[in-house]
Amino acid sequence: MAAEIENAKRAAAIEAVRNHFPSNPRFVGIGSGTTIVYVVEAIKNSGADVSRAGFVPTGYQSKQLIINAGLVPIEFDALPDDVMIDVAFDGADEVDEELNCIKGGGACLYQEKLVAMRAKQFVCVADYRKSQSRLVTKWPTVPIEVEPKAARQVIQRLRVLGSRSPSGAGPLIREGHMVKAGPIKTDQDFFIVDAPFPHPLLIASDLTDERKGDGEHGYWEVEQLARAIKDINGVLAVGLFCGPTGPEAQAAGVIGGQRPVACYFGMADGSVSLRRAMEKRPSIVSQYPPLIPVRSSEV
Incomplete structure (x- = not known):
């Protein structure tokens, strides 16, 4: 059973990195947890040019993974003010059918949220046990x-x-x-x-x-x-990651998205199930705080 779950995590990580890792990345977010071990492994084995890339960790564990893989870590608060993270990979404790997530089982949720909301897109990687119709189903x-x-x-x-x-x-x-x-x-x-x-x-x-x-x-x-x-x-x-996705937030000019654009679930048989985020109506996204405060006109 344990080997089956680890194989499922590895398969999901490989597929997520294959489909979402940029060809010439500048900044990449690396989340926390057991599945992210395989994400870093997949990045290292992908053959992509990472010579200019800085990898932004969400905690101590992910920073050590980055360093041990020979990649270059960069702290979140060292990011230039005018740049976004190209993509952020992270796991989840539970994911519902709209890709709302529960995170924080590993106690890194604040920094995970900082990185997700600074990313152009957040990609979730998990095994089949994390997929549920609604949150607070198996994760209590x-x-x-x-x-x-x-x-x-x-x-x-x-x-x-x-x-x-x-x-x-x-x-x-x-x-x-x-x-x-x-x-x-x-x-x-x-x-x-x-x-x-x-x-x-x-x-x-x-x-x-x-x-x-x-x-x-x-x-x-x-x-x-x-x-x-x-x-x-x-x-x-x-530890509820919900609201707009990164692309929805950018399109609407609101503060960054925390909901993943896609979640890759490694299955028990070694296959990978992909679930993409359903788009939220523009009227809903527009209710979120604006990215740049709107100044009222002077009379």
Whole structure:
């Protein structure tokens, strides 16, 4: 079983790199997690000219992968102000049919979101276990990166939003492997709070007059929940990657996309299943924050 899963990850990584790695890249985002090991391996073996390329890691692990492969890392805050990342590759903990993702199982979600939103396109690479019709189906919680002093307050607010599992358990600060060592810390020295919700998260097509996706009766739509959690004081990042894709954000002139343009799922039989993002209506994309603030005319 373990070998089957690793083979599935490798197959998905090879196909994603083959189809999306630029012929002459300048900046490439490299995410975190076990699947990304195979992405870096595929890039190294692709034969592409990477002599001018800088690889932007989303955390300590991905930076070490880049260095060990003989590639050149560049920190996110060293990117020139006027450039975009050509493509970002990353994994996910769960992906729904619209390519909304849950990320943060590896505690790198803030930097993963920074890189995804700076990329022209974000490509997700995963194995077949991560593909679900709706989020919070098999992956039980939404990871949230939280300022430590605010953690208890954030947990109280999450409970108000209806965060609880079907068994009644509520949100918890993620502990390390040794409880006496205390909570896991992110690269920003923040905590991760894992917030369960009683029902799988809805997508826009699920909404009706009776089910608005605003948390009533425990039913949340992905983007509404992401906004409600992000509005809590003390929350740095929410592990829901949703909204526009990179191309949609650029076309609409709004702040960068966090939803992948495509997800490659390695299957148990060694094949690869490709799911492309469905386009969001322009009227929906236009509701996101503008990339360049619009100045009101002076009278």
